[in-house]
Amino acid sequence: MALQKAIFIDNNSGISAGYWKIQKIYSEWIADGSINTNIFSNTITIILEGYLSQQARIDGRDPFMSRTVVTNETDASSYFDPSVLQNSNLITQAYEYVKDNNLVFVGASDI
Numbered sequence: 001m002a003l004q005k006a007i008f009i010d011n012n013s014g015i016s017a018g019y020w021k022i023q024k025i026y027s028e029w030i031a032d033g034s035i036n037t038n039i040f041s042n043t044i045t046i047i048l049e050g051y052l053s054q055q056a057r058i059d060g061r062d063p064f065m066s067r068t069v070v071t072n073e074t075d076a077s078s079y080f081d082p083s084v085l086q087n088s089n090l091i092t093q094a095y096e097y098v099k100d101n102n103l104v105f106v107g108a109s110d111i
């Protein structure tokens with residue numbers, strides 16, 4: 001699974017990545033200020049890598065762009081709660097989150 005949407009490097013170059021693949025999904029342990037006490041962060045970080053096209057990735061080309069999307073606490077629960085993931089998987093939910101909540105990827109297609 002991946003996303004298809006042309007996203008330009010900048011406003012002037014005319015160069016865009018059209019194929020976006022998740023490279024990493026993570027959450028972090030954060031200290032809450034107490035000794036020996038940590039709590040789990042209520043946000044998820046999703047890193048996507050952009051390729052010229054799906055064929056470029058298949059051909060082993062390197063990605064030339066990346067985008068980082070960080071959920072807010074409410075959305076992290078709605079998309080990534082264990083009860084939600086019982087009927088889906090982490091990768092699928094991450095792509096859905098990106099399409100639904102990141103303005104750059106609004107209108108992206110599953111590929």
